[in-house]
Amino acid sequence: MMEEAKHGPPALIGPDDLELLIQALTHSGRQVVGPVLRDEAIVYDHIDSIADLPAGWTDRQAPGHYTLEPRADAAVFGYAVGPHSWKRFLHPPVQTVWSASRDAGDGLGFDLAPDPARPYAFVGVRACELRAIEIQDKVLRDGATPDRAYVARRDRVFIVAVNCSQPAETCFCVSMDAGPRAKTGFDLALTELLDDDLHQFLVEIGSEAGAQMLAGIPHRQADETALSQANAVLERTSAGMGRRMETDGIKELLQNNPDHPRWDDVANRCLSCGNCTMVCPTCFCTTAEDTGDLANRTAERVQKWDSCFSLDFSYIRGGSVRSSTRSRYRQWLTHKLANWIDQFGTSGCVGCGRCMTWCPVGIDLTEEARAIRAETGVPK
Amino acid sequence: MAKLSRLAVWKFASCDGCQLTLLDCEDDLLDLAGAVDVAYFPEASSKMAQGPYDLSLVEGSITTAHDAEQIRDIRAQSKHLVTIGACATSGGIQALRNFADVSDFVAAVYARPDYIDTLETSTPISAHVTVDFELQGCPIDKRQLLEVIGAFLAGRKPVIPQYSVCFECKRRGNTCVMVLGEPCLGPVTQAGCGAICPAYRRACYGCFGPMEAPNIPALSEQWRQLGAGKRQIRDVLRTFYGWSDPFRRESEAHDH
Numbered sequence: 001m002m003e004e005a006k007h008g009p010p011a012l013i014g015p016d017d018l019e020l021l022i023q024a025l026t027h028s029g030r031q032v033v034g035p036v037l038r039d040e041a042i043v044y045d046h047i048d049s050i051a052d053l054p055a056g057w058t059d060r061q062a063p064g065h066y067t068l069e070p071r072a073d074a075a076v077f078g079y080a081v082g083p084h085s086w087k088r089f090l091h092p093p094v095q096t097v098w099s100a101s102r103d104a105g106d107g108l109g110f111d112l113a114p115d116p117a118r119p120y121a122f123v124g125v126r127a128c129e130l131r132a133i134e135i136q137d138k139v140l141r142d143g144a145t146p147d148r149a150y151v152a153r154r155d156r157v158f159i160v161a162v163n164c165s166q167p168a169e170t171c172f173c174v175s176m177d178a179g180p181r182a183k184t185g186f187d188l189a190l191t192e193l194l195d196d197d198l199h200q201f202l203v204e205i206g207s208e209a210g211a212q213m214l215a216g217i218p219h220r221q222a223d224e225t226a227l228s229q230a231n232a233v234l235e236r237t238s239a240g241m242g243r244r245m246e247t248d249g250i251k252e253l254l255q256n257n258p259d260h261p262r263w264d265d266v267a268n269r270c271l272s273c274g275n276c277t278m279v280c281p282t283c284f285c286t287t288a289e290d291t292g293d294l295a296n297r298t299a300e301r302v303q304k305w306d307s308c309f310s311l312d313f314s315y316i317r318g319g320s321v322r323s324s325t326r327s328r329y330r331q332w333l334t335h336k337l338a339n340w341i342d343q344f345g346t347s348g349c350v351g352c353g354r355c356m357t358w359c360p361v362g363i364d365l366t367e368e369a370r371a372i373r374a375e376t377g378v379p380k
Numbered sequence: 381m382a383k384l385s386r387l388a389v390w391k392f393a394s395c396d397g398c399q400l401t402l403l404d405c406e407d408d409l410l411d412l413a414g415a416v417d418v419a420y421f422p423e424a425s426s427k428m429a430q431g432p433y434d435l436s437l438v439e440g441s442i443t444t445a446h447d448a449e450q451i452r453d454i455r456a457q458s459k460h461l462v463t464i465g466a467c468a469t470s471g472g473i474q475a476l477r478n479f480a481d482v483s484d485f486v487a488a489v490y491a492r493p494d495y496i497d498t499l500e501t502s503t504p505i506s507a508h509v510t511v512d513f514e515l516q517g518c519p520i521d522k523r524q525l526l527e528v529i530g531a532f533l534a535g536r537k538p539v540i541p542q543y544s545v546c547f548e549c550k551r552r553g554n555t556c557v558m559v560l561g562e563p564c565l566g567p568v569t570q571a572g573c574g575a576i577c578p579a580y581r582r583a584c585y586g587c588f589g590p591m592e593a594p595n596i597p598a599l600s601e602q603w604r605q606l607g608a609g610k611r612q613i614r615d616v617l618r619t620f621y622g623w624s625d626p627f628r629r630e631s632e633a634h635d636h
């Protein structure tokens with residue numbers, strides 16, 4: 001499995017060593033973020049210790065449904081992705097871009113919002129999420145007009161990935177070639193191995209920073225048994241995908257079918273609420289709101305997550321270009337699965353399934369794409 | 381120094397909560413007092429100057445013949461007229477009378493029903509006069525109110541999003557209560573409150589009224605799948621904004 005062992009051979013650590021890793025990341029001045037149990041879900045938040053992780057919990061997901069369930073073991077990463085994604089940290093939902101105030105004379109002073117002081121360390125990043133970060137990099141960092149704040153956060157983040165051991169009913173990363181194995185884009189990658197009485201993590205090293213971090217905590221070299229156990233975990237996960245997306249010819253399929261009757265059908269069910277775009281780890285759109293105080297002394301520009309499901313999103317002089325839910329849903333799905341390829345050279349979907357789990361009415365994009373394929377000339 | 385804009389605040393059938401939101405603006409209230417001439421605001425000051433006014437904020441719904449006459453007069457005296465709150469914007473909770481016979485209520489509640497002179501219905505201001513902007517909420521949000529006042533003073537469009545509560549809920553990082561199994565009005569309700577209820581694990585009550593493109597039949601279909609009955613669906617829709625068109629149509633579909 002180790003095509004890329006250039007930063008060192010895979011290692012094995014135990015739960016106590018993972019605790020030391022979290023502490024080492026904290027001591028290196030980073031804010032450590034990882035999975036925690038909150039409000040009946042597994043979300044991403046600040047962690048101090050392995051004790052903050054959702055040990056012994058998993059999730060059951062279906063379109064429009066999410067429930068936590070206890071596990072039979074003490075796995076700390078035994079769940080699939082939840083309502084949060086890492087874009088909440090790299091590309092936060094609400095952030096001030098600049099503020100302005102009048103000086104003593106008649107002039108105006110502008111201040112750019114400061115960069116966050118502490119770099120992040122993410123613990124528990126899944127393969128689909130690594131791909132999502134890579135996709136957001138293309139949009140927010142590597143394009144002609146980089147997003148300053150994104151770049152500042154992104155370039156300093158330390159990533160501890162986790163290979164998935166338990167796919168959800170809503171997962172289809174295999175279809176999107178985005179998982180479940182973390183291949184690139186991490187500093188360290190863990191595979192949680194649970195035996196009757198042995199709890200350990202296989203650690204792969206993805207960067208020099210990762211190698212250094214690992215060197216600071218107790219570890220031993222991985223043996224063949226551990227490597228094949230990790231492979232078995234990933235094979236099981238690949239085989240257990242709850243959903244599938246046919247990607248062959250999908251760009252043409254969607255681009256050639258703007259008048260398909262399925263768009264009317266989904267428009268009857270869709271609430272235009274925007275949840276799908278908010279939870280999608282690749283959706284990047286924002287709006288800018290400018291406000292001032294009544295006394296005309298200060299003003300501020302605040303950037304907020306926006307969504308192609310709002311009417312304002314396509315508002316130009318005279319009205320909204322996409323005034324029907326039909327046109328908004330079609331825009332979303334066609335951009336995500338087809339036009340994204342023209343624009344950024346990759347699909348905008350990584351198969352994480354968030355948009356269907358967190359759609360209040362459980363609209364399943366794999367089902368919508370399948371329905372369009374079923375009644376068109378595009379080969380299956 | 382340029383002449384200050386003249387502000388008036390009016391009240392019809394309502395609980396005063398929206399006007400109180402204005403008084404609740406604390407530090408900003410001083411800025412407001414400096415930026416406008418508060419010409420008419422009986423809740424706050426005994427000074428009651430004559431019109432015309434540059435901006436009239438109107439709270440409350442129209443429930444008497446006298447109200448219906450007065451609002452026309454206010455409109456005539458106001459350069460801009462902005463309604464504040466659910467009552468002024470959709471008839472309010474008192475518009476529940478519109479679904480029944482008001483004389484039955486009057487007979488049941490008052491010792492001397494003959495003293496009561498009221499209209500059959502409680503209606504929004506826009507049913508009587510042209511309204512320049514409707515600020516939704518029961519009560520309204522104070523930051524939004526300041527934004528609307530500031531925008532009208534500056535002659536720009538207020539930044540008041542009309543998308544769903546879900547936008548704010550997700551930005552806030554809440555876990556969706558509806559996906560966890562609780563019927564919620566958030567997806568069809570306009571943002572503005574900051575998704576307060578879901579942040580405390582309560583489903584949205586819809587107190588900010590319908591969002592820009594509410595698909596309530598699709599939402600109530602999902603509620604049925606979550607176990608909600610006809611009666612429950614009707615009652616949930618028939619509160620603060622029960623008389624707004626989209627909420628009314630869907631509650632009536634669950635009447636029998």
Ligand code: SF4
Nearest residue numbers: 280349350352353355
């Ligand atoms: S479109 Fe849906 S499944 Fe695809 S990456 Fe976005 S949230 Fe995940």
Ligand code: SF4
Nearest residue numbers: 270271273274276359
């Ligand atoms: S697909 Fe679902 S989540 Fe997305 S806007 Fe429609 S109802 Fe909301």
